[in-house]
Amino acid sequence: MTMEALKIERRGAVLEVTLDRPKANAIDLETSRAMGEIFTGFRDDPDLRVAIITGGGPKFFCAGWDLKAAAGGDAVDGNYGRGGFGGLQELRGLNKPVIAAVNGICCGGGFELALSADIILAAEHATFALPEIRSGTVADAASIRLPKRIPYHIAMEMLLTGRWFDAEEAHRWGVVNRILPADRLMAEARILADDLAAGPPLVFAAIKEIVREAEDMKFQDAMNRITRSQFETVERLYRSEDQLEGARAFAEKRDPVWKGR
Incomplete structure (x- = not known):
């Protein structure tokens, strides 16, 4: 190489x-x-x-x-x-x-x-x-x-x-x-x-996977895949420390600290 x-x-x-x-x-x-x-x-x-x-x-x-x-x-x-x-x-x-x-x-x-x-x-x-x-x-x-x-x-x-x-x-x-x-x-x-x-890496990952996979799908089909936990990055986001950190930072009126986990 x-x-x-x-x-x-x-x-x-x-x-x-x-x-x-x-x-x-x-x-x-x-x-x-x-x-x-x-x-x-x-x-x-x-x-x-x-x-x-x-x-x-x-x-x-x-x-x-x-x-x-x-x-x-x-x-x-x-x-x-x-x-x-x-x-x-x-x-x-x-x-x-x-x-x-x-x-x-x-x-x-x-x-x-x-x-x-x-x-x-x-x-x-x-x-x-x-x-x-x-x-x-x-x-x-x-x-x-x-x-x-x-x-x-x-x-x-x-x-x-x-x-x-x-x-x-x-x-x-x-x-x-x-x-x-x-x-x-x-x-x-x-x-x-x-x-x-400086942004939330798990959110970026979810955005990119959804955009990529849903490109040729009907809207409702794509939404169904999300609700049925069929996007790995979305599921990882929803079960992450960062998801909780985002909510806490908003409630505490401070900038979030994203860890990517």
């Missing part, structure tokens, strides 16, 4: 992952497998509560699949490692918040990586595209996720034409949460991450 392409920093309960593979921060199979190990470790580490994913350098967040590596033998359907491409797209049981700090060009698999996060912050100069159509392949994860996130016709235009759009348009369609000056992007991402890290 290579780590040269990835810079990892732990700040208390926050994990920062910087994809740093000049020129374009593209992801080959080896890097994807390394990212899978990192995000699996994040998922399983009780001391880590929030992750930030960003790109190295001022120009690229991530250009997606490394076509040069593909030309050299990396198969597009090869072993991406745990969590699928980039370690996030298919990582099971990831019940902690992930923030994507998009610091530049975000296209193809890089855009899909950002869509795998829970919150997306973008620098003012960030641009987005799904250009797979031009190289005769399919943006598979984006084809699943994007039409569920933004208006269908806008998503289909992006998928079918591969056209580029800027941060303002991405914000207008709800692809990104906020646009920030480039020199403030990481500072604001860290403020947000620290705020989330």
Whole structure:
């Protein structure tokens, strides 16, 4: 497993992952497998509560699949490692918040990586595209996720034409949460991450599991699963010290102290 392409920093309960593979921060199979190990470790580490994913350098967040590596033998359907491409797209049981700090060009698999996060912050100069159509392949994860996130016709235009759009348009369609000056992007991402890290981890876990599992369910079916104790994270929350702590803190008019148990 290579780590040269990835810079990892732990700040208390926050994990920062910087994809740093000049020129374009593209992801080959080896890097994807390394990212899978990192995000699996994040998922399983009780001391880590929030992750930030960003790109190295001022120009690229991530250009997606490394076509040069593909030309050299990396198969597009090869072993991406745990969590699928980039370690996030298919990582099971990831019940902690992930923030994507998009610091530049975000296209193809890089855009899909950002869509795998829970919150997306973008620098003012960030641009987005799904250009797979031009190289005769399919943006598979984006084809699943994007039409569920933004208006269908806008998503289909992006998928079918591969056209580029800027941060303002991405914000207008709800692809990104906020646009920030480039020199403030990481500072604001860290403020947000620290705020989330101070929150109730068991509640966050329950939210993520419910949202993920209920995505294709009818409302009442999802509610029935909750009332029948069929969401593990919800049951853990309801039987936790944190559940009692929240009620006590409210009654005592103080800030709660979350322990994640």
